[in-house]
Amino acid sequence: NAGVTQTPKFQVLKTGQSMTLQCAQDMNHEYMSWYRQDPGMGLRLIHYSVGAGITDQGEVPNGYNVSRSTTEDFPLRLLSAAPSQTSVYFCASSRTGGGVYGYTFGSGTRLTVV
Amino acid sequence: TQLLEQSPQFLSIQEGENLTVYCNSSSVFSSLQWYRQEPGEGPVLLVTVVTGGEVKKLKRLTFQFGDARKDSSLHITAAQPGDTGLYLCAGAGSNSGYALNFGKGTSLLVTP
Numbered sequence: 001n002a003g004v005t006q007t008p009k010f011q012v013l014k015t016g017q018s019m020t021l022q023c024a025q026d027m028n029h030e031y032m033s034w035y036r037q038d039p040g041m042g043l044r045l046i047h048y049s050v051g052a053g054i055t056d057q058g059e060v061p062n063g064y065n066v067s068r069s070t071t072e073d074f075p076l077r078l079l080s081a082a083p084s085q086t087s088v089y090f091c092a093s094s095r096t097g098g099g100v101y102g103y104t105f106g107s108g109t110r111l112t113v114v
Numbered sequence: 115t116q117l118l119e120q121s122p123q124f125l126s127i128q129e130g131e132n133l134t135v136y137c138n139s140s141s142v143f144s145s146l147q148w149y150r151q152e153p154g155e156g157p158v159l160l161v162t163v164v165t166g167g168e169v170k171k172l173k174r175l176t177f178q179f180g181d182a183r184k185d186s187s188l189h190i191t192a193a194q195p196g197d198t199g200l201y202l203c204a205g206a207g208s209n210s211g212y213a214l215n216f217g218k219g220t221s222l223l224v225t226p
Contacts, residue, residue, distance in 0.1 A: 105156030
């Protein structure tokens with residue numbers, strides 16, 4: 001099994017450009033979430049989904065949109081990139097809620113906005 | 115946001131030493147999870163603890179969940195260079211759909 005696949009691995013954007021970070025999982029997990037990791041800040045929750053068609057905001061949602069049309073895919077859209085969005089982005093999935101099963105993380109997308 | 119405080123932030127020890135990492139919060143969690151992250155990779159799950167007072171052992175690693183389910187600790191016995199990495203605790207609660215709230219991590223360096 002591939003687990004959680006994130007693409008691209010690296011990306012450089014100019015301020016104001018838009019792009020979509022892809023996330024796909026092949027484990028039939030219901031719960032998926034997006035985090036950003038910044039030095040000294042740890043991992044912070046951007047958006048999450050508890051199933052297809054259901055999404056909600058996390059701690060730092062501004063400037064990002066998500067959708068969950070299928071169980072497998074959970075793309076993260078940057079509408080108008082800003083230098084403050086320079087970060088490493090991680091997608092994660094879990095079988096169910098409650099935290100019993102833990103999350104499987106992708107290997108991340110390193111985004112630089114210039 | 116339910117805050118998790120990890121300590122220490124950095125730890126540099128020699129091979130063979132023991133260490134403990136702490137994860138504390140004022141909030142109650144349905145579970146606490148520990149992850150290990152290496153440079154350029156995503157976090158990898160080490161353990162999940164769900165019952166207050168629970169203790170789990172994974173070879174030389176011992177994890178404990180506090181009785182009140184607000185805190186946890188990770189103890190490593192006889193650390194090895196392969197234990198080097200960033201250790202993250204994360205709490206799952208009923209808010210945010212059980213998505214994880216992370217501590218800022220403990221960066222561990224074990225030298226031969």
